[in-house]
Amino acid sequence: MWRSGLLKPLKNAASCNLFFQIQRGLHSRNKKAKEYIGKGWSAIQEVDRVIPYTEPDDELLIPLLKSAKQNFELALEVDNLNTQARLWLARLHLKYCVPGACKAVGAGLLVEAADMGNADAQYELFCQLRTGESSITKDRQAVYYLDKAINQLQPDALFVLGAMHLGGDCVKKDLELAAWCFQKATQKGHVGAAIAYGALIFKGKKTPDKIGPLAGSGKVTSEASSKIRNRLSKRTSISSIDDAINQFEVAANAGNDLAFIWLNRLHEQEENEAMD
Structure with missing residues (x-):
């Protein structure tokens, strides 16, 4: 009994040492890989x-x-x-x-x-499948990976979904959902989304303020957008021209020519309104 009681803490200590050695090994490998x-x-x-x-x-x-x-x-x-x-x-x-x-x-x-689970890889695979030889199977696979990337708020995937809703391409035309997608992509540094979002703000559209997690379906027309629509809890007006200018300035600072055109247009409008 005495020996058994002595060996138990020794075994526990050996297990702990093995655990920490494994953790150190993983950390070292991750650091080297980086x-x-x-x-x-x-x-x-x-x-x-x-x-x-x-x-x-x-x-x-x-x-x-x-x-x-x-x-x-x-x-x-x-x-x-x-x-x-x-x-x-x-x-x-x-x-x-x-x-x-x-x-x-x-x-x-x-x-x-x-x-x-790499979101950038999911978006790139979506692009590869969509630009390849068209077929229903490939379309389903493409949308499956697009939805996966959207679930992780990958900016390019969000921009694509926003553009789809903006034009009603394969999904229901919904400017508010398009604005939400552009807004989230803009927050992650997507220049094209900043311009699109600024344009929608300028038109006084609304965006969902809160949503739940998205989920992909694998169908030919993405259901990620319907998941957004079903989980809306609040909508907020974003018609401020100052907000629009802020978005265009983000894109302009990144060197986008279209953003400069929008900024000139807005400043001209402000000057005309001031003269009136």
Whole structure:
């Protein structure tokens, strides 16, 4: 009995030590993966800076592309569950002239990242499916991933849904829901959404003030919007011209020409009203 009572706390201590060792190991792998991703991303940034002034397959870009590919692959070796490394590696295979690139490998990596919950991968997969050969099955899959991205408030996905409601494309035309989508995308830095949101504010539209969580359906016409509509609890008027100007200024600061046109138009209107 005495020995049994002594061994019990020793076993508990050994279990705790093992737990902390595992946690330290996970933290170390995550940190190392982030370092590799950072190096790969820096190489891609340099490629994107140079590529407008040269050919996509220019030999000067090859060392940078190889470096990016190698670092993203190393990140996955260190942490195979890292969806960001998987997404960037997919982009390299699909969008860049990197040596050894393979469209099938890129598509597989993109699907994996999307299924693992990466919102950016879900949106990109939606785009890939919608721009590919059209079919009902692909349309269903595309909308499924769009809804998944919307659930996570991915800005590009929100902008697409807002545009759909703005024009009544595959969903019911609803300017208030469009404004909500543009508003949320604007909060995440989407320049196009800022212009669209500012235009709707200028027209005095309303946006839902609160909603519940969204849920995707996988149907050809997205039901994410209907989930928003069913969970509305309050609507607030947003017809202030100052709010519209603020949105256009956000886009203008990002260098968007259309935002400058809107700002000039609003300032001219204010001057005309002051003269009257």
